[in-house]
Amino acid sequence: MSTTRGFTVAIDGPAASGKGTISKAVAEHFGFAHLDTGLLYRAVGAKVLLGIEPVAAARALVPEDLDSDALRTPEIAQEASKVAALPEVRAALVDFQRSFAARAGGAVLDGRDIGTVICPAAQVKLFVIADAVVRARRRFAELTEKGIQTTFEDVLADVHARDERDMGRVDAPLRAADDAVEIDTTEMKIADAVAAAVALIEAKRDTGT
Numbered sequence: 001m002s003t004t005r006g007f008t009v010a011i012d013g014p015a016a017s018g019k020g021t022i023s024k025a026v027a028e029h030f031g032f033a034h035l036d037t038g039l040l041y042r043a044v045g046a047k048v049l050l051g052i053e054p055v056a057a058a059r060a061l062v063p064e065d066l067d068s069d070a071l072r073t074p075e076i077a078q079e080a081s082k083v084a085a086l087p088e089v090r091a092a093l094v095d096f097q098r099s100f101a102a103r104a105g106g107a108v109l110d111g112r113d114i115g116t117v118i119c120p121a122a123q124v125k126l127f128v129i130a131d132a133v134v135r136a137r138r139r140f141a142e143l144t145e146k147g148i149q150t151t152f153e154d155v156l157a158d159v160h161a162r163d164e165r166d167m168g169r170v171d172a173p174l175r176a177a178d179d180a181v182e183i184d185t186t187e188m189k190i191a192d193a194v195a196a197a198v199a200l201i202e203a204k205r206d207t208g209t
Contacts, residue, residue, distance in 0.1 A: 007091040009201060010114035013128035015162050016135035018185040018193055022108035025194040035100045037111035040093050042071040045079030054083045074150060081162045103161035104185035112166055115177035124204050126197055130186045132159050163180040167184060
């Protein structure tokens with residue numbers, strides 16, 4: 001079996017596709033470090049909502065800013081999608097992500113441009129997708145459980161808006177890397193999706209390719 005030093009798993013996909021859940025489970029299974037890169041943009045978005053200029057917010061970001069619970073509001077999600085479309089913001093966060101990916105012991109990074117821009121040489125690249133309506137239902141249930149007041153229609157509109165921004169931006173648009181393996185979670189149980197991801201990663205580690 002090949003060493004896990006510098007072994008990188010890149011998992012991309014649209015909002016609420018299941019990539020975050022799969023990434024956490026995969027990281028735990030293999031003992032890899034995990035970075036939800038979306039939190040970087042959420043953290044920048046949160047600072048922007050406080051009046052800080054986007055690029056300055058990105059350059060000043062520190063790990064302590066990545067409080068996942070505080071950053072998972074619809075307002076911050078929308079702002080994160082906006083700042084993520086700014087090339088200067090993305091450039092400011094590249095080194096942070098690449099440094100994380102290169103750590104000893106292996107790393108899993110999930111986001112929207114990991115396999116295409118941040119870690120194009122990642123040993124494993126996955127692209128997780130799901131139908132927009134299914135993704136909106138998941139996100140609506142998540143927000144409702146947290147006590148955040150919204151409607152399904154608003155959440156669906158938000159999903160469509162974020163998809164359009166993410167896929168349509170000029171700099172690092174959301175797309176699958178040419179060598180990424182697609183996992184469609186529309187009708188999959190999460191355990192099955194995780195199992196599929198684990199099998200793909202194990203195959204790569206065993207062959208060393």
